[in-house]
Amino acid sequence: MTFEPKIVGILCNWCSYTGADLAGTSRIKYLPNVRVVRVMCSGRVDPTFILKAFADGADGVLVAGCHPGDCHYIEGNYKTIRRMALLKRMLADYGIEPERFRLEWVSAGEGERWAHVVNQITEDVRKLGPSKIRPAAKREAAVPAA
């Protein structure tokens, strides 16, 4: 049995959440490791949400929004870009590999892309192993005995 990472996905309502929905209705197969939280706009994502997810034991966090220029709220995703760039620099200080966190753009028509993004982050996080700040007992449990 391999390590199955737990990844929190925070998705904007208009593009990425709808895109993920499309992946489902299109019967596209992809890894089940991302657990989705919906927000109205990726601009709603407070960096503390990501820290909270890591603190609660997530192995990875994926924030997904509309492509730049396509934001339903005109420019919310531009603010996300700025915030997430700053957050990424801070993650290492918390003992979290910055690679565990990713910001992606998935439009409402990109079901395929959503599946691809999910598969990719899952595989990447899988290689990194369980999060170091994950509660110890749970960390051992997550790595199956060889």
Place this chain on the structure above:
Amino acid sequence: MKTIKLKIDGIETEAEDRTTVLTIAQKLGIKIPTLCHHPLLEPYGVCRICTVEVRLGKRIRMVTACNYPATNGVEVLTNSPRVRRDRKMILEWMMARCGHVKVIEDLAAEYGIIEPRFGRGDDDCILCGLCVRVCSDVVGANVLGFFNRGATREVSTAYGETSEKCIACGACAYVCPTGAIRIENDAALVRQELPLGPLTPIYVPFLQAVPHQPVIDRESCIHFKTGECKVCDKVCEVKAVDHTLEDTIENIDVGAVILATGFKQFDPAAISEYGSGIYPNVLTGLEFEKMNSASGPTGGQIMLKDGEIPKSVGIIHCVGSRDERNNKYCSRVCCMYALKFAHLIKEKTGANVYNFYIDMRCFGKGYEEFYHRLLEEDVRFIRGRAAEITNYPLNEQEAGKLIIRVEDTLIGEVRRVPVDMVILATGLEPVADAAEIARTFNISCGNGFFTERHPKLAPVSTATDGIFIAGTCQGPKDIPDTVAQAGAAASAVQSLISRGEIEVEAATSAVDPERCSGCRICNTLCPLSAISFDEEKKVTVINDVLCKGCGTCAAACPSSAILARHFTDEQLFSEIEGVLYDVRA
């Protein structure tokens, strides 16, 4: 004003005291010849040709009708034998100076002069002074004046030199009765420039303009150059002309706005190998449209710069469209207007028409049929993007022509096509200040064209409620599509008005004034300008109607004072905890 009674050519009439005899006669329809008279200028009385016989009691006088004020009881004869004799003499004297001027020769013939007794002079100025007076009294430029005296008297500019004060308005040439003054302008003799602006200083913007009223072009109006003229004001009977009007900014409260800011024509100067602006017979689509228009400078005649009719015309498609160097998109209208041009050129001039195209995109109803009709009309189609337009001939056939170099991709050969005129089917571009307009109305703007809320489901709405878009500001489109979109936008607004109320977003954000520190970080974040700052209370407030609940402000608030309803921090934290239930400590 006192009213007087008088008799003209036996007709009894009444008039205001001191009215000139000429004015009264003209009102009665009695023709008195004039040369130095113009209704907009003060009477001058120098040409004497309007001489009439005035009788008051026993007294008989010969006076000039243009400046003789009528008094009570006078009797005027405008065509008595004595008047005819005097006018004949005046004309003979005039001919001694100007023996070959048409207007005087015509008058002479009318008065029975076969050959003037004093010979015929070669001058063409009768010194009537109309030009001098119009230049000083109407135009206000004071460029022309009389010089010398007696037989050597002449009209001239100061020292006979070209005056810097002359604004080349042409008023002097216009009023000159003999045609002694001509405006020297080579372009006027052949095809005029094809300005996209108005042709005259006073014009109706376009035929269907609402309101259908003429406007004054400040750039070319004489009044705005010299402060004088105002001829339009003088001739307007209802006194509707007002030169003092200024642009004003008015605030109008509205509930919805339709943006229809249109497009700008692609400037082909960016493609230097087509020589637009260098070769005079290379025209843009709009320039040709102007020339081809019946109300344009050539009256709809298709002609070359030298006034000749073209024998062959090349139309280059996709100028500035579908081009990696300029705009990658298809401008949608050029194929069809190029076909229209080809058809009209063929019809009006019979010239050979060559279309240089990448792909023919005849997508609309009846468009493909039109293309086929042109194929049957013997319009040539050469598939290939024109590489260059040059005027450098390689053989005799190409001499004096514009040569279009192109790879004909259907026969796989590089060709040189000599033509007389080239029309560039210029594409559509967003207006220069599109980004600024988008910012003003809080809508998004992708590559200069405004973005609709949804490309299929909400093609006339925008991200901001109450702002609608129509026409080429949203993307290149032809007239039928523009009309359809404009109709949809208008009915979208109508439905808002007729409903009388609007629905607002429920999931909005709200500020807790107790926790707000007044840092104003969120103030500039709102894409919809829903956030303002209460200067009195020093806290931020959110307008519930404008807020669409994106939550960007809530994410940025350092004191967690903003509550994003339905997506509060607590709710989202709980959700994160929920999705991680199995790994939480």
